[in-house]
Amino acid sequence: MGSVNALAKSDFPLLRRSVNGQRLCYLDSAATTPMPQAIGEKLQTFYAQSYSSVHRSVNSLGLETTNAYEHARSKVAKFINADPAEVIFTSGATASLNLVAESWGRENIHQGDEIVLAVSEHHSNFLPWQQLAQAVGAKLRLIKLNDQEELDLIQAKSLFNEKTKLLALAQVSNVLGSENPVAELISMAHQVGAICVIDGAQAIPHERIDVRQMDCDFYAFSGHKMLGPTGIGVLYGKKALLEQMPPAHFGGGMINYLDHGQATWEAVPEKFEAGTPNTVGAIGLGYAIDYLNKIGFKNIEQHNQELMNYLLPKLAANPGVKIYGQGQKLGVVSFNLAGIHPHDAATLFDQFGVEVRAGHHCALPLMQELGIPASIRASFYIYNDQADCDRLLEAIKQTQEFFNESC
Amino acid sequence: MSLADMRSLYQAVVLDHAAHPRHKGELSDYNAASTVHNPSCGDTIKLFLQIDQDKITAASFTGSGCTISQASASLLTEAVIGKTTAQCLAMAKAFSNLATGQEADQKSIALLGDSAIMTTVMQFPARIKCATISWWALDEAIIKMKGHPND
Numbered sequence: 001m002g003s004v005n006a007l008a009k010s011d012f013p014l015l016r017r018s019v020n021g022q023r024l025c026y027l028d029s030a031a032t033t034p035m036p037q038a039i040g041e042k043l044q045t046f047y048a049q050s051y052s053s054v055h056r057s058v059n060s061l062g063l064e065t066t067n068a069y070e071h072a073r074s075k076v077a078k079f080i081n082a083d084p085a086e087v088i089f090t091s092g093a094t095a096s097l098n099l100v101a102e103s104w105g106r107e108n109i110h111q112g113d114e115i116v117l118a119v120s121e122h123h124s125n126f127l128p129w130q131q132l133a134q135a136v137g138a139k140l141r142l143i144k145l146n147d148q149e150e151l152d153l154i155q156a157k158s159l160f161n162e163k164t165k166l167l168a169l170a171q172v173s174n175v176l177g178s179e180n181p182v183a184e185l186i187s188m189a190h191q192v193g194a195i196c197v198i199d200g201a202q203a204i205p206h207e208r209i210d211v212r213q214m215d216c217d218f219y220a221f222s223g224h225k226m227l228g229p230t231g232i233g234v235l236y237g238k239k240a241l242l243e244q245m246p247p248a249h250f251g252g253g254m255i256n257y258l259d260h261g262q263a264t265w266e267a268v269p270e271k272f273e274a275g276t277p278n279t280v281g282a283i284g285l286g287y288a289i290d291y292l293n294k295i296g297f298k299n300i301e302q303h304n305q306e307l308m309n310y311l312l313p314k315l316a317a318n319p320g321v322k323i324y325g326q327g328q329k330l331g332v333v334s335f336n337l338a339g340i341h342p343h344d345a346a347t348l349f350d351q352f353g354v355e356v357r358a359g360h361h362c363a364l365p366l367m368q369e370l371g372i373p374a375s376i377r378a379s380f381y382i383y384n385d386q387a388d389c390d391r392l393l394e395a396i397k398q399t400q401e402f403f404n405e406s407c
Numbered sequence: 408m409s410l411a412d413m414r415s416l417y418q419a420v421v422l423d424h425a426a427h428p429r430h431k432g433e434l435s436d437y438n439a440a441s442t443v444h445n446p447s448c449g450d451t452i453k454l455f456l457q458i459d460q461d462k463i464t465a466a467s468f469t470g471s472g473c474t475i476s477q478a479s480a481s482l483l484t485e486a487v488i489g490k491t492t493a494q495c496l497a498m499a500k501a502f503s504n505l506a507t508g509q510e511a512d513q514k515s516i517a518l519l520g521d522s523a524i525m526t527t528v529m530q531f532p533a534r535i536k537c538a539t540i541s542w543w544a545l546d547e548a549i550i551k552m553k554g555h556p557n558d
């Protein structure tokens with residue numbers, strides 16, 4: 001096998017900096033991705049030339065900004081195969097998921113109802129449902145792991161019944177790195193009349209998403225994990241559902257009419273976008289989509305697979321390494337080193353300039369299920385190459401030597 | 408930073424206390440206790456104290472965590488046995504100050520003894536909390552039992 005080269009490295013000045021005297025080896029893309037320099041430059045141009053508020057201005061600048069914002073919405077819609085009216089801009093996946101819970105959930109989930117979710121959900125797709133269930137007297141039912149440490153479809157089947165109102169599921173786990181059986185679970189949920197909220201935060205950087213084909217009812221993701229800016233995210237919802245839902249936040253830009261006694265709401269998506277939106281974030285997300293389209297998901301998928309094919313056998317061959325989840329990894333791998341706490345390991349890795357995440361990854365229910373307090377997570381993306389895999393492997397080796405000979 | 412700096416954090420005493428923690432396990436008799444979590448890593452330390460006539464006569468801890476948090480808790484239990492509650496509160500404050508790069512009075516530093524080693528964590532900002540949580544637990548356990556010293 002030839003060496004695996006980065007698809008794009010020079011576009012990311014951050015990756016040229018050093019950490020603790022070593023060139024940065026960035027392995028934390030599942031947390032956030034750096035933004036290509038050109039996107040920052042384009043946003044600066046926008047600030048310098050067109051910046052204004054949206055919607056409210058009957059002036060040229062306002063119109064330009066509104067057009068740019070709506071153009072970004074169209075790009076998102078096309079990117080996930082939705083209608084622009086089905087694309088709500090939020091501050092991120094967390095806000096998107098909370099919006100569904102506060103609006104659709106509050107309206108439709110009642111005492112005695114059941115919500116099915118995976119034990120591997122990120123807190124942002126766990127807590128909104130746990131809190132809602134507590135508030136209304138509904139019940140959470142968890143899809144557990146099978147002996148491959150992947151979601152157990154057989155056990156899942158037993159969770160759905162006529163009381164199930166909602167399935168909340170990550171398409172790709174931010175810890176296990178594997179793709180969940182979304183199609184099967186959505187079909188189980190739909191069969192009992194439940195709606196499906198898919199958390200796409202970890203999937204959208206890695207694969208082409210088609211919400212119609214997936215047939216999810218809601219789909220949430222964040223810009224900052226797909227080369228866009230922070231503070232911008234998306235909630236996709238099927239139009240018919242969005243139209244029935246009450247707004248979750250109230251403020252400027254979302255009413256059709258208002259007097260002292262009452263208000264009527266704007267159509268979707270404005271109904272859900274109270275207040276001055278993050279225009280620059282949305283426009284930046286649009287540029288990130290352009291960038292990803294230019295690179296192409298076929299190339300992205302192939303690149304990440306090549307990196308995993310190179311790394312995983314070497315990692316697994318180290319007897320002191322325990323990898324979590326046996327499914328195929330989309331650029332994300334979590335593991336522990338025998339006898340070494342992940343925080344100690346990450347502190348050592350940091351000395352070698354290898355930046356990973358150590359902790360519970362906002363997935364405490366999964367940590368409890370795996371019976372560990374925390375893990376190390378290395379996550380890869382288009383700017384990583386084989387040398388980054390080698391540096392991780394070397395940092396692991398040095399860390400094992402450091403602690404094993406010291407004890 | 409280098410592996411030599413790592414040796415200053417992970418000194419032999421520290422590794423020894425982490426690998427063979429002293430006073431680990433729940434005390435059969437205790438009259439003060441406190442549990443402290445480190446939300447960023449999920450580590451938990453529960454500290455148990457037996458306080459007789461204002462003196463710590465026994466101390467122990469349970470919980471899982473990294474080398475730093477385990478060693479710090481272990482060293483803490485050794486340091487506090489035989490001390491008065493007022494001395495313990497002064498030690499907790501001194502430890503927390505030193506670990507965050509601030510000054511502490513010499514008398515309190517002397518009381519800390521070996522446990523002061525853990526304040527080298529100051530060079531590693533991301534790890535300060537690992538070292539300090541057991542001392543917070545000490546502070547909390549004593550205040551819960553006795554009320555605030557100024558009350």
Ligand SMILES: Cc1ncc(COP(=O)(O)O)c(C=O)c1O
Pocket residue numbers: 030031091092093094095122124125170172173174199201202222224362
């Ligand atoms: C699977 C998953 N869902 C949701 C989120 C939350 O994303 P954000 O913090 O951008 O709202 C994350 C980010 O860590 C994630 O990995």
